[in-house]
Amino acid sequence: MKDYLSIANSPTMFLVCGIVILYVLCQSIFFMYRAYKRGKEIGMSAKVMKSTITGSALFSIVPSIPILIILVMLMSVLGNYFPWLRLSVIGSSSYENVAANIAARSFGLLSYTDSGYNSSIFISTMWAMSICILYEPLLVIFGQKSLDKGMTKLRKNKPVIYNLLIDGVFIAMMGWFCAPYMTYWTEKPEQILSLAALITAGIAALLFNWLAKKTGKHFLMEMSFPGGMLIGMLGSYIVNLFL
Amino acid sequence: MNKKENTTPDTYTNTTHKIGKITNTIAILLLLMVPAVITLVYGKDVKIQFSNTISAIITLTAIYGVVSLVEVVSFSPFLGSAGTYLSFITGNIMNMKLPAATNALRVNNIERGTDEGEVITTLAIGASSIVTTVILFLGMLFLGQLLVPIITGPALAPAFNNVTPALTGALAMPYFMKNKKLSIPTVFAGCLLYLLLGYSFMSAHYSYFMLGFIVISFLCYLLLYKVGYVKEEPKR
DSSP states (O other): OOTHHHHHTSHHHHHHHHHHHHHHHHHHHHHHHHHHHHHHHTTOOHHHHHHHHHHHHHHHHHHHHHHHHHHHHHHHHHOSHHHHHHHHTTOOHHHHHHHHHHHHHTTTOSSTTSTTOOHHHHHHHHHHHHHHTTHHHHHHHHHHHHHHHHHHHHHHHOHHHHHIIIIIHHHHHHHHHHHHHHHGGGTSGGGHHHHHHHHHHHHHHHHHHHHHHHHOOHHHHHHHHHHHHHHHHHHHHHHHHTO | OOTGGGTOHHHHHHHHHHHHHHHHHHHHHHHHHHHHHHHHHHTTTSOOOHHHHHHHHHHHHHHHHHHHHHHHHHHHHHHOHHHHHHHHHHOOIIIIIHHHHHHHHHHTTOOTTSHHHHHHHHHHHHHHHHHHHHHHHHIIIIIHHHHHHHHTSTTTHHHHTTHHHHHHHHHHHHHHHHTHHHHHHHHHHHHHHHHHHOHHHHHHTHHHHHHHHHHHHHHHHHHHHHTTSSOSOOOO
8 A cells, every 4th residue: 555545544534524524514504594594584485495405406416426436536546535525625526636636747746646656745735735726715705795796786787788797698608618519529529429418418408498388397497407417418328329 | 693684685695795704714724724634643754845835836826726716707696695605615616506506596587696596596506515515425435436337337438428518508508599699609609719729729728718708708799789689688
């Protein structure tokens, strides 16, 4: 066993990581409790709030799977607990892998799977990854209130520009996210699977919405996003069978 | 929550900011506690290489500093006040929190920026965070070792490798269809950029291009609205 793994898999590491994760879990529950109470105060239906919680929870299961894959991949190198912490709190599946590699390269290694990876590099990596992930929450702490106030003011004074800003920007953002999936196959033919997933999911979501309108069943509307996503995955699976 | 908070939306929002700032500051300190405790416990036997650590921090800052700024400015209007505090502590925003919040608003036909919208986005983001935390806990204990060989195996890999495009398609298409006049030229412009400059170049400069693309798109929408090509505000 590599020497740093005795630190990475130590009870101390489990305890400190567990404390942070537990704290953030409690934070989520507290924010939800406040929101639920607020919803009741302003006369929102308990059914709507409960179905929002259930729907969001159900949707979140499938996108958690790729994060689980990154977790297992990182666990094999960085031990059980630090990757568990990083992917549960602030981190994202795209950031952690790259960040761990960049930190390893600063020590002259090719990647964090390099045989030269040791306790000193592990502890330094922890520091670098922990500090550099804090920019976003720090920006939120210092800037969110002003950003929020600005948006509220804009909404009151210039509602058209506000709506164009919010919904228009959402369309632009979605267009931006879709573009690589729609074009990458021209460079890498096997990426046709991404395009298949994107299109199948989109058509399935539209079908769910259409059925919801036709039948008047709200459940179908709730299913349009998670159902569309699952059918999109099925779409790429089926296309792969023909490749 | 005190009685005052129950009366006006402004008080609720102000308290949200106060709580958000306090709880996120504690979370940040706790996150830094992890390497601090490990250094304290094991540091005497291990030589810490400060210069390399600083070099890693500088490299990571150069890459993720701009990404952080772009993400906070772009995503927070969609997440609500409480949702933003929660999302930027729990992470996985683009693939989990943003879709969860947006979909919850759409399904319930609730407008962003309203009191109801604030409640709905917070509940959606909170529920999403809890599910991910539970799955990752189980993953760390046993689920990961059990599931990963199956998911990454040749049979299911094509499906699970494409969760993100599937998620993007299901979220974007209903908006695109309701706002064809804005979405068709936007998607076309995005695709054209990728085709002209190539995937590798675009990936290497992702954040800068994303910011530029969003700003230019917004200015174009504004122009199209002013000249009367787009007559109504975007539909949800």
